[in-house]
Amino acid sequence: MSLEHVTVTGGGVLGSQIAYQSAFKGKAVIIYDINDEAIAQVKKRVNGLRDSYKNDIKATDGQFDAGLGRLSFTTDLASAVADADLVIEAVPERPSIKHGLYQNLAKMAPERTIFTSNSSTYVPSTYMEDTGRPDRFLNLHFANQVWKNNTAEIMGSPKTDPAIYQQVVQYAREIGMVPIELKKEQPGYVLNTLLIPLLDAGSYLWGQDIADPHTIDKTWMIGTGAPMGPFGIMDLVGLRTCYNITKEQQGDDPKAQPYLEKMKAMLDEGKLGRESGEGFYHYPNPEFADPAFLKA
Amino acid sequence: MSLEHVTVTGGGVLGSQIAYQSAFKGKAVIIYDINDEAIAQVKKRVNGLRDSYKNDIKATDGQFDAGLGRLSFTTDLASAVADADLVIEAVPERPSIKHGLYQNLAKMAPERTIFTSNSSTYVPSTYMEDTGRPDRFLNLHFANQVWKNNTAEIMGSPKTDPAIYQQVVQYAREIGMVPIELKKEQPGYVLNTLLIPLLDAGSYLWGQDIADPHTIDKTWMIGTGAPMGPFGIMDLVGLRTCYNITKEQQGDDPKAQPYLEKMKAMLDEGKLGRESGEGFYHYPNPEFADPAFLKA
Numbered sequence: 001m002s003l004e005h006v007t008v009t010g011g012g013v014l015g016s017q018i019a020y021q022s023a024f025k026g027k028a029v030i031i032y033d034i035n036d037e038a039i040a041q042v043k044k045r046v047n048g049l050r051d052s053y054k055n056d057i058k059a060t061d062g063q064f065d066a067g068l069g070r071l072s073f074t075t076d077l078a079s080a081v082a083d084a085d086l087v088i089e090a091v092p093e094r095p096s097i098k099h100g101l102y103q104n105l106a107k108m109a110p111e112r113t114i115f116t117s118n119s120s121t122y123v124p125s126t127y128m129e130d131t132g133r134p135d136r137f138l139n140l141h142f143a144n145q146v147w148k149n150n151t152a153e154i155m156g157s158p159k160t161d162p163a164i165y166q167q168v169v170q171y172a173r174e175i176g177m178v179p180i181e182l183k184k185e186q187p188g189y190v191l192n193t194l195l196i197p198l199l200d201a202g203s204y205l206w207g208q209d210i211a212d213p214h215t216i217d218k219t220w221m222i223g224t225g226a227p228m229g230p231f232g233i234m235d236l237v238g239l240r241t242c243y244n245i246t247k248e249q250q251g252d253d254p255k256a257q258p259y260l261e262k263m264k265a266m267l268d269e270g271k272l273g274r275e276s277g278e279g280f281y282h283y284p285n286p287e288f289a290d291p292a293f294l295k296a
Numbered sequence: 297m298s299l300e301h302v303t304v305t306g307g308g309v310l311g312s313q314i315a316y317q318s319a320f321k322g323k324a325v326i327i328y329d330i331n332d333e334a335i336a337q338v339k340k341r342v343n344g345l346r347d348s349y350k351n352d353i354k355a356t357d358g359q360f361d362a363g364l365g366r367l368s369f370t371t372d373l374a375s376a377v378a379d380a381d382l383v384i385e386a387v388p389e390r391p392s393i394k395h396g397l398y399q400n401l402a403k404m405a406p407e408r409t410i411f412t413s414n415s416s417t418y419v420p421s422t423y424m425e426d427t428g429r430p431d432r433f434l435n436l437h438f439a440n441q442v443w444k445n446n447t448a449e450i451m452g453s454p455k456t457d458p459a460i461y462q463q464v465v466q467y468a469r470e471i472g473m474v475p476i477e478l479k480k481e482q483p484g485y486v487l488n489t490l491l492i493p494l495l496d497a498g499s500y501l502w503g504q505d506i507a508d509p510h511t512i513d514k515t516w517m518i519g520t521g522a523p524m525g526p527f528g529i530m531d532l533v534g535l536r537t538c539y540n541i542t543k544e545q546q547g548d549d550p551k552a553q554p555y556l557e558k559m560k561a562m563l564d565e566g567k568l569g570r571e572s573g574e575g576f577y578h579y580p581n582p583e584f585a586d587p588a589f590l591k592a
Contacts, residue, residue, distance in 0.1 A: 149519065150518070151515055151518050151519060178514065178518060178590065178591065178592065180507070180511055180514070181511060182507050183506055184504065184506045186504075186507075190501060190507050190511065190516075191515050191516070193497050193500070193501055193506075194494060194497045194498060194512070194515070194516055194526065195519070197493035197494060197497045198490060198494045198497075200493065201489050201490045201492075201494075205489055209479055209480060210479055210480045210482045210486070210489075211478050211479060211486050215476055215477060215486065216486055216490070218474065218476070219476045219486040219487050219490070220486075220487070222447050222474060223439065223445065223487045224491070224522060224523075224524075224529065225522065225523040226521065226522040226523070227520075227521040228520075228521070230490065233520065294474065296469075296474065
């Protein structure tokens with residue numbers, strides 16, 4: 001059964017992108033958020049996607065407007081999910097908020113409704129019992145700029161029904177994603193499980209003064225043909241996020257301290273990465289994107 | 297002072313490439329190897345580079361021949377290094393061979409001669425005292441297919457003279473390499489320090505049955521824009537080498553066993569990676585190089 005009526009709970013950066021992408025691909029989508037101010041922000045975010053769709057995937061204004069026409073907004077959770085085939089949860093990564101939301105959804109949504117979480121941090125078994133339907137609950141995780149970074153990582157709990165899992169795989173395909181099927185729960189999914197050790201290794205080399213960030217990135221780019229190295233990726237992720245992740249995961253490890261101190265100094269100088277115009281590189285034309293970078 | 301007279305000790309796969317690349321770029325190069333049979337193999341390897349230089353970097357036959365004209369071969373170590381500005385050691389990674397070679401070179405080479413090691417495994421402090429000139433000894437590490445994978449990682453010991461280090465950086469530039477300057481000793485240099493954790497993370501995901509190799513690579517390629525993922529890289533490195541490295545570094549770690557067992561099964565089936573025509577992909581046209589690979 002194809003999933004056509006979709007509710008996205010939480011219209012933050014990712015929630016608004018997931019909702020709009022689904023509507024753009026023909027789904028009937030409702031975005032739920034907590035109050036009118038929040039909804040006003042969500043509408044602004046959604047309308048702000050127009051240029052990206054036009055520039056990045058060559059959508060016409062007519063196509064973009066048709067997507068908007070399939071999207072509605074509400075602050076009433078019960079009506080938001082009354083006819084939902086699929087709920088995609090994209091609220092903040094705070095357990096109290098998520099537990100409460102799932103417990104409410106359990107009561108309000110029809111029995112047939114499938115619940116998915118976009119959580120980056122939590123595996124589905126964390127919340128499955130709150131949903132009252134662990135067999136119909138799994139994670140469906142998107143990357144920022146979903147219209148072009150179009151992977152959707154799909155991860156069930158031990159209780160997820162394989163047929164439900166496959167319905168969500170199919171949904172991901174229908175909205176233009178490449179489904180990445182995980183067979184077991186894994187914190188970080190596939191992408192971050194690969195990416196974080198690479199970033200940690202780069203951080204170590206810089207932290208210990210073994211090589212500087214540009215040298216490290218250049219080595220990676222020449223050695224593997226990648227379009228950017230670990231420090232270019234960190235600029236893209238945002239240095240505050242990188243700092244916080246390392247602080248949380250390795251804050252007690254003496255080996256991580258030199259890196260954390262160097263990052264802290266950059267944050268204090270307002271170097272936050274791509275978003276602030278400067279991090280390990282200068283934007284919008286970072287040094288690593290100049291072909292000369294790889295030649296000397 | 298520019299380094300013009302160069303001796304490469306050991307004409308294996310890398311030694312012959314390093315020697316020829318140096319000659320191709322104008323240096324007067326002598327390759328030393330242990331006996332006439334070895335030298336015959338070295339000559340075969342060097343002559344076998346012609347097609348690669350023509351195809352990969354558009355060298356003419358005339359240019360290739362001029363390089364050959366600057367290259368000579370000997371089994372006599374004393375005469376090989378009698379006039380050397382630079383010795384590049386590229387013998388097998390066996391400590392007894394390396395210690396003995398450096399002790400001989402210490403006696404035979406002029407005082408001015410700089411010694412470098414292409415060792416992948418050993419940092420320069422391991423052998424510096426054998427050389428009788430620790431201030432003139434450092435590692436200069438090349439990648440396979442030096443004419444196109446043109447990084448040269450440069451790593452001194454705590455005793456290396458910074459001026460000598462810079463002479464070697466300059467030499468790397470003169471022979472067409474991008475010098476990667478390490479400020480301290482680091483096993484694995486920059487490239488392998490970054491690469492091995494990525495390959496380990498991929499191996500873990502596959503070993504634990506969390507995702508399959510093609511899914512993992514696809515996620516990495518879409519998520520980072522890289523031209524191949526960890527399993528594509530392993531095919532290129534060779535599965536036997538990957539297996540041996542993990543076995544040596546993590547052979548006792550229970551978490552690594554499922555991966556090691558799966559790799560062993562592939563090796564037993566003759567799937568060695570790109571060199572055997574099959575590994576995680578089929579060659580010469582691997583599945584990941586098909587644009588459709590990233591779209592479904």
